[in-house]
Amino acid sequence: MRSANIIGSGPNGLTAAVTLALAGVQVSVFERNVQPGGAAATGELTLPGFLHDIGSSVFPLGIASPAFRALQLEECGLEWLQPGTPMAHPLDDGSSITLESEVESTLSQFSAHDARNYRLLLGPTIRAWEDLVDDFTRGLLRVPKHPVAMGVFGIPALLPAQVLARLLFRDERARALFAGCAAHSVIPFTKASSSAVALVMLAAGHTTGWPIARGGAVSISRALVNRLTELGGKLYTGVEVTSLTGLPYSDITLFDTSAESMASISGDALSLAFRQRITHFRPGPGIFKIDYALREPIPWRDLACLQAATVHLGGTLAEIARSEHDAFYGRHNERPFVLVTQPSLIDSTRAPLGRHTAWAYCQVPYGSERDMSASIETQIERFAPGFRDVVLDRCAWNTRALGRWNLNLAKGDISGGAMTLKGMLARPTIRGHRTSNARIYLASASTPPGGGVHGMCGYLAASAALADHRQH
Known part of the structure; x- marks a missing residue:
């Protein structure tokens, strides 16, 4: 195998590209957006100088990832920052339970x-x-x-x-x-x-730990791009691939996309039976997300929450369980479990001096277009009275908006398919990352080991391709 095309430059696509380039394969990566990185991206979504992680923001499996460790991304500019407390969970009595190192x-x-x-x-x-x-x-x-x-x-x-x-x-x-x-x-x-x-x-x-990346999630993508570039790989941004015929010849093609997008782009290059298999793969719920520019830190009732980059809002086991059940089965919950990140507390590069950033999301039914802003902010106010008073600006994303920004988040599914036991054992591919075409591989979160910023889906897809084509 001498050459490979990779469609999509999320962490999995870039990890696959670097893995192949290390093996001497000439790699070309094609990215629809102007900024590479997929959901590991950062931008000014609200006010000038406020840097928001558009997708993921805290990376428990990023720092632990065997793939990222093997690629030595710290040598390419990535710096992990650990909060004083990995996670805080405030309760209605005004106290918090915290996950400590x-x-x-x-x-x-x-x-x-x-x-x-x-x-x-x-x-x-x-x-x-x-x-x-x-x-x-x-x-x-x-x-x-x-x-x-x-x-x-x-x-x-x-x-x-x-x-x-x-x-x-x-x-x-x-x-x-x-x-x-x-x-x-x-x-x-x-x-x-x-x-x-x-x-x-x-x-x-x-x-x-549960670290963030200094400078934002984009720092992970930049480190991967830097590693790819030094190995001679090519990255083309602003290029939307709609058909395999529009790509230069390559020995193999890897997709860091949803399974549906891969099927659409590949067309008859994949068997009808395999394309039908993809249609039966159950998606996960969607999310509704809000990015905040803040005048000051979130005014948590319990100051222990200011030591954590991640805060879980949902009160009790029973309340969180109801929220998870409702979103999965197509219902909205007006007291949803809300995940909050506040990276500017430990990374001063995220906002102007004295100001702060945060984002919050809750789970919603797949493809939901309902505005959950009021429900999310009511949950934050429940544990941080006066929160709305410190908000300078906000940017809300429903499932459709997320899907337009990143096709891999179609209808808001951030997990690449339902992460049930059945869903994990029966991802839509054949034997891990393979498809019905020996020259086409799926390398996204819709393959093992599933969702999260860890690059392992891309690493395993590239490893499978190398094993399959080692004598060619």
Whole structure:
């Protein structure tokens, strides 16, 4: 194999490009937008001087990613910044439960019973963190390199989050902390494996952390582009690919797009049976997002929230569970779980001196066009009275707007398809990242290991292509 075209320059597309370039393949990347990076992008969305992460903003699996580590992105300008507290979860009594870097600092906030069970639950995952990350970021349909560690992790991970939280924890504080992390799965807490993401997010907080990137998410994309450029790869921005016939010849083509976009662009190059397979792949819920320019930091009732770049808003396990269930099954919730990031608290490059940025999103039904601004801001005001008074400007995105900006976020689905156990085991491709055409691969979040900024989907797709074409 001598040449490859890659459509889409998100973290997965760029990681695939660099992986192939390191193997001596001549790589050309084609990006529809002017700015590369996909959802790892940053821009002035509100007022001049306020830098907002348009998509992702906090990267627990970015810093832990085997792919990013292997590419040594820090040498290309990427700098991780760790908040004092990985995550805070305010409660209605005015206090907060916080995920602290030190396990004992987290446990000091629990009852003795819940602290003991938390230690039993998370201890094995924390101790085997590096081995586990290497295994679960390579997909589920493979023999793990560390079967014992994966087995210990998998037993609780397969349980529904609602069951595991109530089985292990008596106190609503511990349940709430677990529920906020489980909500990153973007599936109902009654689904099998909805506990897995909670275990990963909690263990990450105690190991590699929940960092942001100095200068914004775009810094990850810039580092990948820098690595690609130094290896001789080519990046073409502002180029919308609508057909494979419009591309220069290459031995293989990799898509960092949705499966639907890949099918549309490839046309008859993919078999009818494979294209029909894609239509049966269930999407995940959408999101409604707001970017804020702030006069001052969010006025949290509990100042502990000012130590965290990430804040979970949703009160109790029961409330968060209802929100997750409603969005997945096509209903809006007027008290949604809201995820808030406030990166300017630890990165002064994000806003003018003394000012701040934040974004917040909630989950909504796939393709929803409802404006959830009032519901989101009511939830923030619930734990930070006077929040609206510090807002200088805002920029809201419904699911359609997100999809227009980035086709990989079609109708607001940020996970590349539902992250249920069935959805993870039956992603729309064949044997990982392969399609019905031996020269076409899918490298986006619609392939193992799924959503998140970690580059592993692209790394695994490129590795599969190299293995398939090593003698050509």
